[in-house]
Amino acid sequence: MNDPKLIPFNRPAITGAEEDYLAAVMKRGKFAAGGPFSTRCNAWLKEEFGTPDALTTTSCTHALEMAALLCDLEFGDEVILPSFAFSSTATAFARCGARLVFVDVEPATMNIDPEAVAAALTPKTRVIVALHYGGVACDMDALLALARQHGLLIVEDAAQAIFAEYRGAPCGTLGTFGCFSFHETKNLQCGEGGALLINEPQYVQRAEIIWEKGTDRTRFYRGEVDKYTWQDIGSSFVLGELNSAFLLAQLERGQEITADRLRSWRQYLKYLRPLAEQGCIEIPRVPEACRHNGHIFWIKVRDASEQADLIRYLKKRSIQSVFHYVPLHSAPAGRRLGRFVGQDRITTRDSSRLLRLPLYYGFSEAARVAEAVRAFYGVT
Ligand SMILES: Cc1ncc(COP(=O)(O)O)c(C=O)c1O
DSSP states (O other): OOOTTOBOSOOOOOOSOHHHHHHHHHHHTOOSTTSHHHHHHHHHHHHHHTOSEEEEESOHHHHHHHHHHHTTOOTTOEEEEESSSOHHHHHHHHTTTOEEEEEOBOTTTOOBOHHHHHHHOOTTEEEEEEEOGGGOOOOHHHHHHHHHHHTOEEEEEOTTOTTOEETTEETTSSSSEEEEEOOTTSSSOSSSOEEEEEOSGGGHHHHHHHHBTTBOHHHHHTTSSSSOOBOSOOOBOOOOHHHHHHHHHHHHTHHHHHHHHHHHHHHHHHHHHHHHHTTSOBOOOOOTTEEOOOOOOEEEOSSHHHHHHHHHHHHHTTBOOBOOOOOGGGSHHHHHHEEEOSOOSSHHHHHTTEEEOOOOTTOOOHHHHHHHHHHHTTOO
C-alpha cells in the first residue's frame, strides 16, 4: 500500500544528468567496459583522489575481493577486522584462505578499536581492515602506526566513506588499498558499483590484470602490447558502460550530494542532542581528526527491546528506521571462518541497540523524524 506520508529510510540519489549520459551510451551503441564513460570514471577517481590508480568495479564487494587478492595471502594468514561489519568485508579475505580475527569496536564511532587490534596481533597477521563506519574515519594514526611497526597491509573498507576525510586526507587513500561502494544505498550510486583505489604504485600492474580476468587487456587497450594473454588469476571485476555513465553523473555532483547530506545530518544532531543530554539516547561523536560525509545518522537506545519498540513506533508514524550489522563473529559463517579475539565489550551490546534514521540526498524531514523520536520518549 502506498503511504503518501511515508519517510523512507533511503532514496537513491539522482542528479538529473544521468539520463543524458545514458542516452549518449545508447547512441554510441557499445556497452562493455573500456568505453569513454568507464575510462572517464577511472580517470576522475584517480585525479580526484590523487592515487597511482583507480579502477571501477561492479561492487565494493568486488573491490574488496581485488584488494584481498593483491594482498597475496597464504592459507592460514590472519586478517584483523571489526566484527561489526558487512559480510563482504570478511568474505573477501576468507575466499583467499585467510583466518578472520574479529575484534571489538569503539563506542563513539563503531569503528575498529586500535587497542583491540594491537592485542590481537600474532606472527601470522598480514592485514588490518579499516572500515570507516557511517563515513567517519577510523583512528588511522593508530592503525597506520601498527601497520608500520609490524609490516602489515591496510585495506580500507570505505564503502560508506567517499569524500570523508582523516586529517585532511580522503578516506580510501590512507591504506594500501581503498574500496568504495556505489550501491544505491550509498551517498553516490549507480545501482550496483564500486571502485578500488590502489595507493602504492607497485600494485598497479597486477591490479589491472586481476581486474580484467587475469589478462593484460588494459595494456592492450593502451597499445602497449600487440595481443592480450592470460597472465595471472583474476575475474571480471570491470564496470560496464551503462553503469559507468550513470556513475559519472554522480561523481561530478559528489560534493553537492555530500553537502546536502551533511546539512540533514547536522539538523538531526541539533534536534536530537537535547534527548542525548537527558540520557534517553546516545548519538555519534565525530573525532576531531575526522570530516565525515553524512552517510548515516545513528542513535543508540537502551537495549534491543527498546530498539524494536522504537522501530515499530516510528513505522506506525510512517517513518522507516533500520538496525545495522549483526556481529559477524556470531553469524554462522563467522563462527566457521574466524574467531573473536579480546573482549566483546561493545560489538554485541551496541549492535543490538543501534538504529539508523532516514537520510538521503534531498531529505527534508529531519525535524519530523526527530519529533517522533522525542515523542517516543515523552519529551516534546
Ligand atoms: C562496510 C561495507 N562494506 C562493503 C559493502 C558491500 O558493498 P557492495 O554492495 O557495493 O558490494 C557494504 C554494503 O553495504 C558495506 O556496508
